Amino acid sequence: MRNIGKWFLLLNKRLYKKVTFLLILALIPVLVMGYGTVAREESGLLTVALACKGEDPTATRIMQELKDGSDLIRFVICDDPQEAQSMVNGQQADAAWIFDDDLEAAINRFAAAPKRSNAFVQIIEAESTIPLKLVREKLSGVIFAKTSQAFYLDYLRQNVPETEVVPDEELLQYYEDFAAEATFFEFAYLDGEIKEETEENANYLLSPVRGLLAVVIVLGGLAAAMYYVQDEKLGTFSLVPQKRKGAVEFGCQLIAVLNVSVVALIALFTAGLTVSVGRELLMVLLNALSTALFCMTVRRVFGSITALGTLLPMLVVGMLVVCPIFFDLGALRAVQYLFPPTYYINGANSDYFLGLQGVYTAALLGVYTPLGKVLHRQ
Numbered sequence: 458m459r460n461i462g463k464w465f466l467l468l469n470k471r472l473y474k475k476v477t478f479l480l481i482l483a484l485i486p487v488l489v490m491g492y493g494t495v496a497r498e499e500s501g502l503l504t505v506a507l508a509c510k511g512e513d514p515t516a517t518r519i520m521q522e523l524k525d526g527s528d529l530i531r532f533v534i535c536d537d538p539q540e541a542q543s544m545v546n547g548q549q550a551d552a553a554w555i556f557d558d559d560l561e562a563a564i565n566r567f568a569a570a571p572k573r574s575n576a577f578v579q580i581i582e583a584e585s586t587i588p589l590k591l592v593r594e595k596l597s598g599v600i601f602a603k604t605s606q607a608f609y610l611d612y613l614r615q616n617v618p619e620t621e622v623v624p625d626e627e628l629l630q631y632y633e634d635f636a637a638e639a640t641f642f643e644f645a646y647l648d649g650e651i652k653e654e655t656e657e658n659a660n661y662l663l664s665p666v667r668g669l670l671a672v673v674i675v676l677g678g679l680a681a682a683m684y685y686v687q688d689e690k691l692g693t694f695s696l697v698p699q700k701r702k703g704a705v706e707f708g709c710q711l712i713a714v715l716n717v718s719v720v721a722l723i724a725l726f727t728a729g730l731t732v733s734v735g736r737e738l739l740m741v742l743l744n745a746l747s748t749a750l751f752c753m754t755v756r757r758v759f760g761s762i763t764a765l766g767t768l769l770p771m772l773v774v775g776m777l778v779v780c781p782i783f784f785d786l787g788a789l790r791a792v793q794y795l796f797p798p799t800y801y802i803n804g805a806n807s808d809y810f811l812g813l814q815g816v817y818t819a820a821l822l823g824v825y826t827p828l829g830k831v832l833h834r835q
Contacts, residue, residue: 468712475684478713481677482720485670489724492666503592504531506541506550511558515603519556522599530592538579545581552589553581554596561603568607606632666730667805668782670721671798672773674714674744678752679769681713683762703826706756710749718745732805743814744801750821751797757828 472478507523509516524532533550535541541553556578557563563577578596582589609632613620620628685706688694697705718741725731755772759765776782779789780798793799800814 464708465712468709469716472681472713472716475680477680478677478716481673481680481717484673484676485717485720485724488669488673489666489728492728502529503552503588504533504544504550505592506533506535506544506553507556508535508538508541508553509556509558509560510538513556513558513560515560515564516556516558519560519599519603523595526599527595530595542581545583548583551582551586552592555579555581564603564607565611568604568611665782666728667725668780668798668802669777670724671744671801672776672780672782674717674721674748674801675752675776675797676769676773677717678710678714678748679755679765679772681710682752682756683765684713685709685756686760686762686765703753706753707749710753711745714745714748714752715741736805739811740801740804743804743811743818744797747800747814747818747821748797750818750825754821754825754828757825 505523507520509520520532520534524534533544535544535553538553538555541550541555544550545553560577563575567575567577578600580593606629610625610628613628688709694702694705722731722737722741725737731737755768756765759768776796776798779786779792780796781793781802782798794813794817797814797817800810800817803810804814
């Protein structure tokens with residue numbers, strides 16, 4: 458046991474004498490700080506300019522509600538319609554939404570006669586795209602609260618004569634009292650666990666950070682694989698019996714991966730992107746085991762430093778595309794399961810993926826030894 462501790466300390470110490478390993482560790486805070494800087498800026502997947510044809514409190518409230526109500530869409534309130542249209546013409550905005558002045562009266566006119574000539578929001582777009590069509594649903598949702606009241610009052614006035622003597626305020630009080638408070642949608646994770654409405658969501662720009670760090674952890678493991686190939690050529694482990702070489706390689710891998718994982722975990726805590734402490738520690742352990750075995754398997758298949766160096770950038774790019782870091786491509790879901798980052802990303806919110814990562818680790822362990830015999834490679 459004493460010898461194992463000494464080996465651990467020596468192998469750990471020599472990692473920090475390797476410039477490439479230090480660069481990998483330095484990459485972690487650079488990634489997190491870079492994303493943090495971007496997240497603090499006003500940003501969005503689409504930009505929509507908002508304006509009103511005149512001074513109107515209802516339009517002002519709606520524009521402010523739109524601006525405050527979305528992280529994915531960047532809403533910019535303009536001083537006048539000309540400024541909003543100029544933003545679209547100058548490609549500073551994807552669309553402009555221009556509200557009529559005296560919006561309350563315009564909504565009532567539309568409720569009484571819902572036709573094109575009574576429209577009260579003008580939409581200007583350089584081109585019609587699917588994302589912009591989806592964004593209009595955001596406008597519809599905000600406008601609905603006002604138009605539904607107008608339609609409600611108009612319907613009662615037209616179809617229930619008894620309400621003619623009842624003031625609008627009283628009728629609207631009935632409307633508010635009977636408004637549905639039930640939740641129409643229920644969000645759940647893949648394993649069936651219900652997501653609570655009170656859960657705070659991290660900034661969407663920071664959401665890929667866990668996946669990017671998982672790729673950096675694999676990068677650290679692949680670097681350790683190249684170090685091991687170099688050690689074998691130099692005869693560093695020549696006194697180790699052949700049957701124990703696999704355990705030595707696993708030790709070298711695990712130490713490197715754990716070092717990178719600990720720095721990554723600290724970065725996630727700093728960015729406020731962690732789940733519970735216990736779950737994070739379990740994920741780090743499972744991910745370290747699976748990543749170490751994954752990199753050992755890749756090393757056994759490709760063998761040389763030249764081959765691993767050629768493969769490394771392609772493998773990193775492949776994981777960035779295939780794994781659910783930025784997008785979850787359903788067509789590639791089967792391929793995702795080949796790479797450790799998939800389990801580390803999904804395991805944060807899914808017990809199912811934590812269990813699946815255990816199966817994945819066992820499968821890699823089962824593949825590693827037969828590969829050596831098939832390829833005649835230690």
